[in-house]
Amino acid sequence: xxxLNKKSRSALYDPLVKTNPISLSVLGICSALxxxxxxxxxxxxxxxxxxxxxxxxxxISVIRKYIPSRTRIIIQLAIIAGLVSLIxxxxxxxxYDMSKQLSVFVSLIVTNCIVMGRADAYAMQNPAGNSFLxxxxxxxxxxxxxxxxxxxxxxxxSGTIYGISMIPDFVYNLGYENLGLMVLSPGAFIVLxxxxxxxxxxxxxxxx
Amino acid sequence: xxxxxxTLIFTSLITxxxxxxxxxxxxxxxGMQQENLAVxxxxxxxxxxxxxxxxxxxxSNEKVQDLxxxxxxxxxxxxxxxxxxxxxxxxxxxxxxxxxxPIYYKLNDGQVDGYAIPVIGRGxxxxxxxxxxxxxxxxxxxxxQFYSHKETPGLGAEIEKDWFTNNFIGKKIVNSSGELVSIExxxxxxxxxxxxAYHQVDGISGATMTTKGVTQFLLEDLQKYEPFFKxxxxxxxxxxxxx
Numbered sequence: 001x002x003x004l005n006k007k008s009r010s011a012l013y014d015p016l017v018k019t020n021p022i023s024l025s026v027l028g029i030c031s032a033l034x035x036x037x038x039x040x041x042x043x044x045x046x047x048x049x050x051x052x053x054x055x056x057x058x059x060i061s062v063i064r065k066y067i068p069s070r071t072r073i074i075i076q077l078a079i080i081a082g083l084v085s086l087i088x089x090x091x092x093x094x095x096y097d098m099s100k101q102l103s104v105f106v107s108l109i110v111t112n113c114i115v116m117g118r119a120d121a122y123a124m125q126n127p128a129g130n131s132f133l134x135x136x137x138x139x140x141x142x143x144x145x146x147x148x149x150x151x152x153x154x155x156x157x158s159g160t161i162y163g164i165s166m167i168p169d170f171v172y173n174l175g176y177e178n179l180g181l182m183v184l185s186p187g188a189f190i191v192l193x194x195x196x197x198x199x200x201x202x203x204x205x206x207x208x
Numbered sequence: 209x210x211x212x213x214x215t216l217i218f219t220s221l222i223t224x225x226x227x228x229x230x231x232x233x234x235x236x237x238x239g240m241q242q243e244n245l246a247v248x249x250x251x252x253x254x255x256x257x258x259x260x261x262x263x264x265x266x267x268s269n270e271k272v273q274d275l276x277x278x279x280x281x282x283x284x285x286x287x288x289x290x291x292x293x294x295x296x297x298x299x300x301x302x303x304x305x306x307x308x309x310p311i312y313y314k315l316n317d318g319q320v321d322g323y324a325i326p327v328i329g330r331g332x333x334x335x336x337x338x339x340x341x342x343x344x345x346x347x348x349x350x351x352x353q354f355y356s357h358k359e360t361p362g363l364g365a366e367i368e369k370d371w372f373t374n375n376f377i378g379k380k381i382v383n384s385s386g387e388l389v390s391i392e393x394x395x396x397x398x399x400x401x402x403x404x405a406y407h408q409v410d411g412i413s414g415a416t417m418t419t420k421g422v423t424q425f426l427l428e429d430l431q432k433y434e435p436f437f438k439x440x441x442x443x444x445x446x447x448x449x450x451x
């Protein structure tokens with residue numbers, strides 16, 4: 001992509017793997033535990049977070065020079081919460097079915113540490129364009145981990161992927177059973193822990 | 209470091225702008241939101257009574273309204289099971305009213321083809337709202353739908369999914385001697401060979417508290433309507449499903 005300079009590129013691509021918000025900074029764990037039981041939910045959450053993250057990053061970056069440093073966290077939080085409530089209202093009016101599916105996910109976005117983390121760490125220091133890209137990149141990086149965790153949890157916990165049965169009946173007949181642990185929160189901890197370990201230890205050594 | 213005055217003014221300004229923006233959006237969209245909500249409730253009454261969208265079909269708000277007007281007749285009954293004609297069903301809050309209860313009939317060419325009653329009660333995190341529908345014999349479950357709750361997605365929230373609600377269809381709310389037993393949501397799977405299987409449904413793993421709540425408020429709500437349904441059962445000459 002020739003239109004992006006080096007800094008913009010790293011803003012967009014680094015969070016995908018190198019500085020991934022979940023697996024490296026271990027942010028946003030709360031929602032990574034809550035919405036990774038099934039892949040379809042993880043996808044919806046990913047879409048919503050990408051939108052909020054890039055929008056809040058852009059807005060905060062535009063007014064960053066005017067935000068007083070002592071109340072900056074409050075202002076960031078107000079903007080993020082305002083944005084999320086706004087989306088919630090619009091969805092309820094125009095896409096009621098979608099808003100029903102999202103329900104609690106929407107409020108989970110406000111409490112997502114990644115959104116505030118990026119606002120304070122990146123958008124407060126960088127121009128709007130790069131902040132937008134940073135928001136996009138972090139959103140996708142978050143989503144990648146979310147979907148990976150959901151993939152394993154749904155496969156082993158319910159035997160399905162995206163609601164479609166993946167494990168043939170004869171395997172069940174042989175005595176195979178779905179792993180109930182995967183549906184519960186500890187299952188997410190285990191899968192997430194394995195992904196973090198894989199990235200920090202095994203994969204990193206290969207890249208070197 | 210900026211002055212206190214600047215900090216105060218800037219923070220209040222942002223709060224004001226956001227507050228204005230949100231309340232403006234809310235007042236603009238309120239009408240549509242409330243209409244969506246009302247239509248969704250009607251849609252769930254229809255679904256409980258087995259009038260539902262086919263796959264890949266999506267009903268518009270008008271379509272739901274039309275179907276509702278065509279098939280559903282609403283009435284209010286008292287706690288003695290008598291029909292109350294001087295109270296408008298719109299004025300009844302099914303959650304708190306303990307003397308008058310709303311009931312919805314499904315009519316097919318003038319014949320009653322089912323009854324739907326609101327079922328409301330606590331789950332784990334929130335109040336669940338739904339409709340339970342019975343066949344014209346007032347003892348067999350025709351369907352159940354939940355339209356509002358704040359249970360955990362993937363766990364308690366599974367109560368609104370078809371795989372769970374379909375288990376209720378065909379179950380009995382009365383035992384062989386005609387006493388109300390309601391529906392019991394089990395922990396785990398129903399043993400089909402058990403004597404109790406006729407009024408039990410499979411539970412949801414990881415959502416024991418939610419389903420316990422469902423078991424409890426289904427019984428409580430059915431008790432409210434029992435005088436009314438008992439009369440219907442007495443009129444149905446033969447209980448076809450007797451052992």
